[in-house]
Amino acid sequence: MSRDIRRVPVDFDWPLNKVWDGFLLPDELRLPPCPACEGMGWSPEAKLLQNRWYGKAPFRPEDRGSEPLTVETPGVRAFAERNVAHATWFYGEGEAAIVREAHRLSSMWNQQWCHHLNQADVDALVAAGRLMDFTHTWSREDGWQPKDPPHVPTAAEVNAWSLSGLGxxxxxxxxxxxxELERQGLSDLCPNCNGAGEVGTDEQRATYEAWEPTAPPTGEGWQLWESVSEGSPISPVFGDREALIGWLTTDYSWGAQRTPLTREQAEAFVGLGHSIGSGVIASDGRHFSGEAAVAELRGGTP
Ligand SMILES: [Zn+2]
Known part of the structure; x- marks a missing residue:
């Protein structure tokens, strides 16, 4: 979040709060997205399995050799009890409310592969170093250390853990x-774009990669810009430095509030002529707002 003083031509006429065109990649340079994968780069098989993971494509626990969850599954029951206890105004109270919530949770989770891994899935996660809580111990002195003897979690252990809320x-x-795709001899990557997600020609890609933003023209005028977005002017163009300082001490606003700077702050800001952030931590640990920081940098007292 910062503001910059820019020197622009006195007749520079770009609308306030509109990002300077030169900072934005022109639409015609955008690479055409791959229609086969809608720009995501995944193969149809990968997309299907991802959807099963999250319950967005048909999935049954039996497909992974897993037992369907029920209202009595301990992890389901515990989760339902927590939910009900935290929001009785929503769920109601008592056993009926808990069972109703357990029903909702178990039927939702039974449609998601992520709660029904088989041993091959678990082994792949262990091989990728992903289930450290099961395979390692952690201490402040030694960090992560493999369990001795080594422990490979069972699918049941991991599936119970995935109901804990972390997952x-x-x-x-x-x-x-x-x-899973590898076991089936299939690829993650969209065959149409080879995973790139776009189908630009070599020439289009070269143009895209060669693009660089163009700064606004320079001149004798003074103008305040914000660079929270790519960059847009937020003050009129002033013919001289003094006029900009005058504006900063009277009409300057940031966000919804009108927050004029003091004369000292405005002079310091314009004098520095470059970006100030929304806050600065001094080397001695004191925190200043952006404007006060400018004054501090100039040796004044904020
Ligand atoms: Zn594609």
Whole structure:
């Protein structure tokens, strides 16, 4: 979050709060997305397995040799009890509310592969170093150390853990999906774009890679810009330095508030002529707002 003083031509006429065109990749340079994978780069088989992982494509626990969860599964029951206890206003109270919630959770989770791994899935995660909580111990002195004797978790252990609320992240998803595809002799990557997600020609790609942003023209004028977005002007163009300082001490606003700078702050900011952030931590640990930091840099007291 910062603001910059830019020197632009006095007749520079770019709309306020509109990102300068030169900072934006022109639409015609965008590489055409691959229609086969909608720009994602995945093969249809990978996409299907990813959807099964998250319950967005048909999945049954039996498909992985896993037992369907029920309202009595301990992990389901515990999760339902927690949910109900945290929001009785929503769930209601008592055994009926818990069973109803356990029903909802178990039927949702039974549609998701991520709660029904088989041993091959677990082995792939272990091989990728993903189930450290099961295979390693951790201490402040020694960090992660492999368990001795080595421990390879069972699918049942991992599936019980995945109901705990922490569960698998998207890296685990990609490891398991990749391993399954490999066992089937299939690829993760879209055959149409080879995983790139785009189908530009070599020439289009070269143009895209060669593109660089163009700064606004320079001149004798003074203008305040923000660089929270790619960069846009947020003040009129002033003919001289003094006029910009005057504006900063009267009309300057940031966000919804009008927050004019003091004369000292405005002079320091314009004097530095470059970006200030929304805050600065001084070497002695004091924190200053952006404007106060500028004054501090100039040796004044914020
Ligand atoms: Zn593709």
């Amino acid at each position: 698998h992240d998207s890296i685990n998803q990609s490891v398991v999906v990749h391993a």
